[in-house]
Amino acid sequence: KVEHVFQVMTLKFGFVKVRYRGLKKNAHRLFVTCALVNLFVSRRKLLAVA
Numbered sequence: 001k002v003e004h005v006f007q008v009m010t011l012k013f014g015f016v017k018v019r020y021r022g023l024k025k026n027a028h029r030l031f032v033t034c035a036l037v038n039l040f041v042s043r044r045k046l047l048a049v050a
Contacts, residue, residue, distance in 0.1 A: 008040055015033045
């Protein structure tokens with residue numbers, strides 16, 4: 001299950017390399033990508049409720 005999350009992160013959202021200079025920018029990008037991956041993984045449950 002954990003590897004699936006990293007696969008989605010790399011293939012769907014392109015999180016492969018660090019793009020920005022600076023820890024804050026890269027940390028922000030990582031947090032936003034993780035939030036999007038959480039929504040992507042649970043999209044079927046969210047759509048079933050709506």
